[in-house]
Amino acid sequence: MSEWESNFERGMVVGARRAGLSISQSAQLLGFSRTTISRGSKEWCAKGKTSSMRQSCGRKCLVDARGQRRMGRLIQADRRATLTEITTRYNRGMQQSICEATTRTTLRQMGFNSRRPHRVPLISTTNRKKRLQFARAHQNWTVEDWKNVAWSDESRFLLRHSNGRVRIWCKQNENMDPSCLVTTVQAGGGGVMVWGMFSWHTLGPLVPIGHRLNATAYLSSVSDHVHPFMTTMYPSSDGYFQQDNAPCHKARIISNWFLEHDNEFTVLKWPPQSPDLNPIEHLWDVVERELRALDVHPTNLHQLQDAILSIWANFLKNAFSTLLNQCHVELRQF
Incomplete structure (x- = not known):
């Protein structure tokens, strides 16, 4: 019975036997063993069925x-x-x-699995309404519309990052064995902050930030990198520049600079507390995973910065253009 794959094949066996073929002839014709042909014939003669009886075997399911x-x-x-x-x-x-x-x-x-929940920002009722307004205002945007948006953000990467998900095998009296310990460094041993931008068409610049980002430093990045990127990628002045609502982004000198260049591109109005809507967060995640996968890990901040810049420069185009398609779908389902 185990040789049969369907009730149709069982019916073929019964048909061959009813046509007058012997067990050996039926086995040779259909390619089954003589034992299988014999068993199938006996089931037909005894019960008049060609379907498998295995479904009625075994313990009854306790949860219907x-x-x-x-x-x-x-x-x-x-x-x-x-x-x-x-x-x-x-x-x-x-x-x-x-x-x-x-x-x-x-x-x-039922398809349920126990897993760690995704971490999302705590959003107030007012900000939730603003997110909903943003989604409704852009839910009819097509992929072609999103291609005109240049996304930007800052991120910080630590030199040493302790992974709390690491698990080890040890006995009860081996808790303090050196092979069972994970070393930690205060503040992660320092880190590198970078500012970057990208669009559907291409990756933009990735700029290391040597100190805390303030309005003056951000204005330098905007004038040196955002302006040439937007005017080059969107010469028809139909581009949108996205930035979040960090204090240095909303400073007066920054707002005045964007007003002076509003005839060249538009600043996308961004809802507060919405890093999860920015597809560049996926790029930061890729950079983090690539850093951890390096064969030789950086031992100082200079090496860490070089590694980050190298990973950014080697992104494949389809790796970030696909993010815009996902953004389009997520906003339509918001």
Whole structure:
């Protein structure tokens, strides 16, 4: 029976035997073993069926479709509930209780997995309304519209970053063994802050920031890098420059500079507390992962800066143009 892949093939066996072929002839014609042909014929004669009986074998499922819907409602009510809590709540009022192993198996069958939640900024009611207004104002933008936006942001990369997700195998008395320890450095051993920008068409500059970014330093970056990038990529003055609402971005000297150049490009009005809407965050994540994957890790800030610039310069075009398509889809589903 295990040789058969479908009920149709079982029907072929029955048809061959009813046509008068012997077991050997049926096996040679259909390519099955004589044992399989014989077993199939006996099942047909005894039960008059050609379908597999295996579906009726095995232990009955303790959580049926109705139980899965009940468990799904429990998950929706409390996403942070532990396996023990879900099992306890499910068993309340049920005639037949289940164990945690059954709960785990059922949840996996339903497509649920336990994982760390994504971290998003805490957004006030007022700022949430502004995000919604931004999404509604741009929900009908096409990919061609988003191609006219140049995205920018700052990010800081630490020289030494302790990964809290690292797990080790050790015995109870090996907690302080050197091979079971993870060393940490205060403030990560220092880091490098960079400012960068990109659009659908190409990567923009990546500028190291040697000190804390203030309005004066940001004005230098804007005049030296943003202006030539926007005028080159969007000579028809149809480009949009995106920046967040950091204090140095909203300073008077910055606002006045953008007003002087509003005939060359437009500053995209950005909702507050919305780093998750900026696709450049995905590029920062790629840079971070590439840094950790280096065979030889940087040992000082100069090496770290060189590594960041090298990773940025070697981005593939489809790696960042795809982000604009994702941005388009996410805003339409906001």
